[in-house]
Amino acid sequence: MSHVTLDFRLNGTGRTELIAGGETLLSLLRHRLDTTSIKQGCRQGTCGSCTVIVDGEPRLACITLAATCDGCTIETAESLPGPGGLHPLQQAFMDHFAAQCGFCTTGMLMAAKALLAANPSPTREDVVDAISGNICRCTGYQPIIEAVLAAAGAGPSGAGQPGGSRPGVV
Amino acid sequence: MEFRKDLFANERDDDLNEVGRPTQRQDAQGHVTGRSRFFDDYALPGMLHMKFARSPHHHARVRSLDTREAAQMPGVVRILTSEDVPKKVHTLLILLDLGPDDEPPLAFDKVRYRGEPVAAVIAESESAAAAAAAKVRVDYEPLPAVFDVEEALAPGAPLVNEYHGRNWYDYNGYDFRKIRFGDVERGFREADHVVEERYQMSPIEHAPTETGGCIAAPDTAGRYVCYTNTQALFFSLETAARILDLPSNRLHFVGGTVGGGFGGKVDSVHEPLALLGAMLTQRPVRSAYSRAEEMQVSSPRGAERFYVKDGVMDDGRIVARYARIYFDAGAYSRLSPYGAVKAAAHMPGPYYIPNVWVDARCVYTNRTPSSAMRGFGVTGADFALEVQMDKLARLVGMDPMEFRIFNAYRDGDMKAHRRVTKNAALIECVQAAARIADWPLSERFQAMSSTRDGGGERGVIPPAPAPGPGPGKGASGRRVPPAGAEAAATTARPPAPADAPTVASPARSPLAGRGRMSSLLGTRRR
Ligand code: FES
Numbered sequence: 001m002s003h004v005t006l007d008f009r010l011n012g013t014g015r016t017e018l019i020a021g022g023e024t025l026l027s028l029l030r031h032r033l034d035t036t037s038i039k040q041g042c043r044q045g046t047c048g049s050c051t052v053i054v055d056g057e058p059r060l061a062c063i064t065l066a067a068t069c070d071g072c073t074i075e076t077a078e079s080l081p082g083p084g085g086l087h088p089l090q091q092a093f094m095d096h097f098a099a100q101c102g103f104c105t106t107g108m109l110m111a112a113k114a115l116l117a118a119n120p121s122p123t124r125e126d127v128v129d130a131i132s133g134n135i136c137r138c139t140g141y142q143p144i145i146e147a148v149l150a151a152a153g154a155g156p157s158g159a160g161q162p163g164g165s166r167p168g169v170v
Numbered sequence: 171m172e173f174r175k176d177l178f179a180n181e182r183d184d185d186l187n188e189v190g191r192p193t194q195r196q197d198a199q200g201h202v203t204g205r206s207r208f209f210d211d212y213a214l215p216g217m218l219h220m221k222f223a224r225s226p227h228h229h230a231r232v233r234s235l236d237t238r239e240a241a242q243m244p245g246v247v248r249i250l251t252s253e254d255v256p257k258k259v260h261t262l263l264i265l266l267d268l269g270p271d272d273e274p275p276l277a278f279d280k281v282r283y284r285g286e287p288v289a290a291v292i293a294e295s296e297s298a299a300a301a302a303a304a305k306v307r308v309d310y311e312p313l314p315a316v317f318d319v320e321e322a323l324a325p326g327a328p329l330v331n332e333y334h335g336r337n338w339y340d341y342n343g344y345d346f347r348k349i350r351f352g353d354v355e356r357g358f359r360e361a362d363h364v365v366e367e368r369y370q371m372s373p374i375e376h377a378p379t380e381t382g383g384c385i386a387a388p389d390t391a392g393r394y395v396c397y398t399n400t401q402a403l404f405f406s407l408e409t410a411a412r413i414l415d416l417p418s419n420r421l422h423f424v425g426g427t428v429g430g431g432f433g434g435k436v437d438s439v440h441e442p443l444a445l446l447g448a449m450l451t452q453r454p455v456r457s458a459y460s461r462a463e464e465m466q467v468s469s470p471r472g473a474e475r476f477y478v479k480d481g482v483m484d485d486g487r488i489v490a491r492y493a494r495i496y497f498d499a500g501a502y503s504r505l506s507p508y509g510a511v512k513a514a515a516h517m518p519g520p521y522y523i524p525n526v527w528v529d530a531r532c533v534y535t536n537r538t539p540s541s542a543m544r545g546f547g548v549t550g551a552d553f554a555l556e557v558q559m560d561k562l563a564r565l566v567g568m569d570p571m572e573f574r575i576f577n578a579y580r581d582g583d584m585k586a587h588r589r590v591t592k593n594a595a596l597i598e599c600v601q602a603a604a605r606i607a608d609w610p611l612s613e614r615f616q617a618m619s620s621t622r623d624g625g626g627e628r629g630v631i632p633p634a635p636a637p638g639p640g641p642g643k644g645a646s647g648r649r650v651p652p653a654g655a656e657a658a659a660t661t662a663r664p665p666a667p668a669d670a671p672t673v674a675s676p677a678r679s680p681l682a683g684r685g686r687m688s689s690l691l692g693t694r695r696r
Pocket residue numbers: 039040041042043044045046047048049050051060061062063
């Protein structure tokens with residue numbers, strides 16, 4: 001199988017990798033570069049758990065050929081702040097009980113982050129539309145929608161919102 | 171949210187510091203930062219992948235199994251067949267002393283459901299393992315299959331599982347789990363109406379976002395480690411130890427992070443074989459369902475069929491219930507014998523019924539083995555019972571909420587399982603639900619309480635009828651219609667709550683005028 005060289009930025013770091021022609025972005029990032037926040041729920045483009053942001057757009061890594069990402073900027077949940085200073089979306093997901101088993105969470109966060117970057121004041125319909133490709137089997141979606149709306153209300157950048165402003169689930 | 175601690179005043183005196191307030195999951199921070207480690211995030215150097223050759227037949231004899239061609243495929247390291255498995259036949263509930271062993275981790279003489287694994291191929295990559303699994307040659311002799319619980323019980327049905335010797339689970343010498351309380355035949359004779367309905371559930375797949383799987387690897391000092399998403403870590407550990415015939419202290423299970431379970435990750439199908447692969451190759455071995463496998467071969471909730479026959483009085487009292495339950499275990503027991511018990515135990519519902527007869531059968535068919543799934547046994551029973559309650563309410567012309575309040579257990583009532591009701595709160599729950607839903611309840615039902623008018627005559631175990639075949643079993647063992655269901659006779663009536671109507675009967679629904687409804691059984695689609 002022919003190999004090609006791929007140049008891209010992953011979470012702020014420039015990388016060059018030799019990839020097989022048919023290799024998916026999921027396989028490259030998750031299996032070779034240990035970006036394990038990208039989950040594989042189906043590997044057939046139906047669950048959204050592998051959602052990453054490529055040049056600002058949410059993409060399903062399992063059905064994206066790595067070779068199409070030459071020169072691209074790729075963000076995964078690893079790019080979000082760590083426990084020390086959470087991103088408003090992360091804080092809102094915690095406050096609103098939007099992460100239950102957590103398996104869909106990183107994909108949801110990426111879909112939501114791409115939405116807020118493009119549309120800082122989304123309506124509920126915008127949020128529903130943005131996460132419509134992401135399956136969650138635990139939460140019933142409402143807490144996730146509330147969390148994204150709350151994060152949008154908290155304003156841009158990592159200012160964060162004072163936690164627990166609105167209990168999602170009691 | 172409304173807390174009515176007064177209803178539980180005699181039960182708990184803690185002040186509920188946590189319940190009712192938002193709280194943070196301890197794993198939430200790991201989830202939102204992508205740092206929670208699921209089993210598949212433990213990919214180890216040199217890890218091998220396991221994929222299964224699966225039966226294309228629902229039921230077939232295995233004449234021969236040939237792995238030679240598969241073994242020649244690129245990347246293949248080892249192929250497991252049942253010859254490699256120390257304990258060739260196992261059952262999950264044996265850990266609770268419920269046998270018999272009835273399921274091979276890898277099939278040998280027969281396959282009993284479509285998708286049953288017959289060989290496990292271990293290779294350098296998942297795609298190499300899958301490609302080689304497709305080259306395992308099995309000579310099958312297809313056998314007649316049965317997919318319906320009642321057909322499986324009929325004479326002449328194909329025998330699904332030889333380890334049981336018949337198509338149902340034996341509960342200590344009985345072909346069903348039974349509940350016997352009072353005299354249902356007398357209850358039906360006295361009832362103003364008798365209604366029998368059939369309720370059929372479907373298998374339900376849990377469809378967790380993370381499919382089931384594990385990674386097993388050699389550890390030091392002859393031990394093996396297993397990173398798994400089982401929902402039952404020690405149960406899976408003991409199951410693996412038994413199948414591998416190893417002392418359990420040779421196994422170290424790491425788990426707790428489960429990407430959705432809902433009951434679907436307790437069957438311990440991956441761990442024993444991945445561990446066996448790690449033992450035989452001395453390398454890490456990963457086994458995980460693809461999404462398609464998760465949907466096709468992981469165990470769903472069993473499809474239950476319920477026949478519920480109730481006797482009800484014009485004033486709304488349910489005086490007798492006769493329920494037959496057929497719990498579809500699929501080809502193997504897994505946890506279904508327990509699910510059928512739960513269905514039986516749940517059958518009277520949260521209602522006081524003085525005469526109850528339940529037969530719950532756990533039946534084997536050539537469907538995917540069913541197992542735990544979110545209240546299995548109970549949710550299906552609730553569906554049947556609550557739809558039945560609506561029908562009964564309509565029949566006697568009562569409001570469905572009021573009908574439930576009227577028949578609810580009250581403190582002191584004897585349940586069909588011979589436990590006295592304590593801290594009942596159904597009446598208050600229905601009252602609260604009606605208030606929130608703006609559902610008008612008449613004053614009489616608003617005034618009812620779980621703490622009043624229970625017990626007394628309702629608190630004793632009713633006398634059993636003279637020994638006889640009962641409503642469901644003639645001498646042949648086949649179901650016969652209850653004797654005398656159509657006859658009218660009066661003996662002592664079951665005691666009514668003190669606030670039962672004494673003057674006028676409730677307004678009648680159009681159906682009520684039909685008097686006794688004969689059994690609907692047989693006129694409905696099977
Ligand atoms: S793993 Fe990519 S969409 Fe499911």
